Amino acid sequence: MDERKVRKIIMFPLPFPGHFNPMIQLARIFHHRGFPVTILHTSFNSPNPSHYPLFAFRTIPHNNEGGEDPLTQPEASSMDLVAFIRLLRQTYAETFRQSLAAEVGGGETMCCLVSDAVWARNTEVAAEKVGVRRVVLITSGVASFCAFAAFPLLRDKHYLPIQDSRLDELVTEFPPLKVKDLPVMETNEPEELYRVVNDMVKGAESSSGLIWNTFEDLERLSLMDFRSKFQVPIFPIGPFHKHSENLLPMIKNKEDHVTTDWLNKQDPKSVVYVSFGSLANIEEKEFLEIAWGLRNSERPFLWVVRPGLVRGTEWLEALPSGFVENIGQKGKFVKWVNQLEVLAHSAVGAFWTHCGWNSTLESICEGVPMICTPCFTDQFVNARYIVDVWRIGIELERTTMDRKEIEKVLRSVVIKEGDLIREMCLKLKERATVCLSIDGSSSIYLDTLVNHVLSFDP
Numbered sequence: 001m002d003e004r005k006v007r008k009i010i011m012f013p014l015p016f017p018g019h020f021n022p023m024i025q026l027a028r029i030f031h032h033r034g035f036p037v038t039i040l041h042t043s044f045n046s047p048n049p050s051h052y053p054l055f056a057f058r059t060i061p062h063n064n065e066g067g068e069d070p071l072t073q074p075e076a077s078s079m080d081l082v083a084f085i086r087l088l089r090q091t092y093a094e095t096f097r098q099s100l101a102a103e104v105g106g107g108e109t110m111c112c113l114v115s116d117a118v119w120a121r122n123t124e125v126a127a128e129k130v131g132v133r134r135v136v137l138i139t140s141g142v143a144s145f146c147a148f149a150a151f152p153l154l155r156d157k158h159y160l161p162i163q164d165s166r167l168d169e170l171v172t173e174f175p176p177l178k179v180k181d182l183p184v185m186e187t188n189e190p191e192e193l194y195r196v197v198n199d200m201v202k203g204a205e206s207s208s209g210l211i212w213n214t215f216e217d218l219e220r221l222s223l224m225d226f227r228s229k230f231q232v233p234i235f236p237i238g239p240f241h242k243h244s245e246n247l248l249p250m251i252k253n254k255e256d257h258v259t260t261d262w263l264n265k266q267d268p269k270s271v272v273y274v275s276f277g278s279l280a281n282i283e284e285k286e287f288l289e290i291a292w293g294l295r296n297s298e299r300p301f302l303w304v305v306r307p308g309l310v311r312g313t314e315w316l317e318a319l320p321s322g323f324v325e326n327i328g329q330k331g332k333f334v335k336w337v338n339q340l341e342v343l344a345h346s347a348v349g350a351f352w353t354h355c356g357w358n359s360t361l362e363s364i365c366e367g368v369p370m371i372c373t374p375c376f377t378d379q380f381v382n383a384r385y386i387v388d389v390w391r392i393g394i395e396l397e398r399t400t401m402d403r404k405e406i407e408k409v410l411r412s413v414v415i416k417e418g419d420l421i422r423e424m425c426l427k428l429k430e431r432a433t434v435c436l437s438i439d440g441s442s443s444i445y446l447d448t449l450v451n452h453v454l455s456f457d458p
């Protein structure tokens, strides 16, 4: 019997779509290579296991046994992301250790634990205790990880904390990043942000390998930079979703069909798809500027307004009365879409994005130009690369945008500058396809990764 068939991989994703989605895609890749996969998931944001029949799911309880989940209490919902991640890590540190020990003691032969980089030390100590090798999944790009890893240097050189007077200054150690592109976020707990980042970097460095959702042609220089500074083996095997798209049919719900019907009625490359991901928030004032800018641009648009996206509102109620009706079929507001499917639709001409790493890769794979409005952390780095290095998008800065500017940018990306940017998009899309081909770098790294994890002592 093939040895890998009896060697189980345990995966521990962070419970947010931008982290869970790539982990599940990676699970499919491993499963396709013959590994049984068990997903350990926090009780917070727990997915429906019936959507993932290929894998075993185990729910990790929160630490407040018999009581309320600390993460769903009102104090938690008013926390910023840094404080929330601190609470998340505290809430599951001990119960993760117990769940991992129970899995490992269950009699099956283990291969390794694959954990999200943000869990860092939580998983390092737990895996060491039960004698399981730990591999880390990094769901951000290499360039942003290198910037995270340089936080101590960036603090020593006084780039951090960011000073308003230096925003447009080049960070000479990290071209083409400017000071305003450094991957930080507004938080009441700045020291905690440094702690989380430091923990993530140290946890990655001490692991048995890093699996990266990127590809060599996209981040060649950043990969070289990383290799010159770190010894840990790395496996840039992305884009994950393109390995796995044919491995399992997408689950579609009723809303997905309604969205596809609407897209089917639009002209080719005419629609601006707007989404700021699963975590970002905007103010009501910004929401209204975006809404008017979209309307005034006269482009058809599909806009994901997640409940909770606009601070202090439920959904669309901040719009003036009659706004949605006036727009009619020209624009569509949705709460969530199947983004992979939307980006692959021929009617989509541009993606106005917050530049989350998954969204960036997904857009690259479909050759869709981006309008970049980063909100926090690595999104700033990704946006700089999209605009200045890969030249597949344009910048629309959140701090300065108003409805006039939005209208101007939306008209330009789809109509005028679109041609040049689109050409670059198609080239990069082609390079992603080549990396995934049988002799491509991502396929070769995947073979190496499989051999690497099989070389761990059972």
Ligand code: UDP
Pocket: 016, 017, 018, 019, 021, 275, 276, 277, 278, 279, 280, 304, 335, 336, 337, 338, 339, 340, 355, 356, 357, 358, 359, 360, 362
């Ligand atoms: N996504 C989706 N539907 C939506 C919005 C987002 O399926 O309406 C998915 C998107 O395809 C991506 C993930 O959610 O895989 C968002 O991850 P990303 O890294 O782009 O941003 P984050 O949410 O972590 O800020």
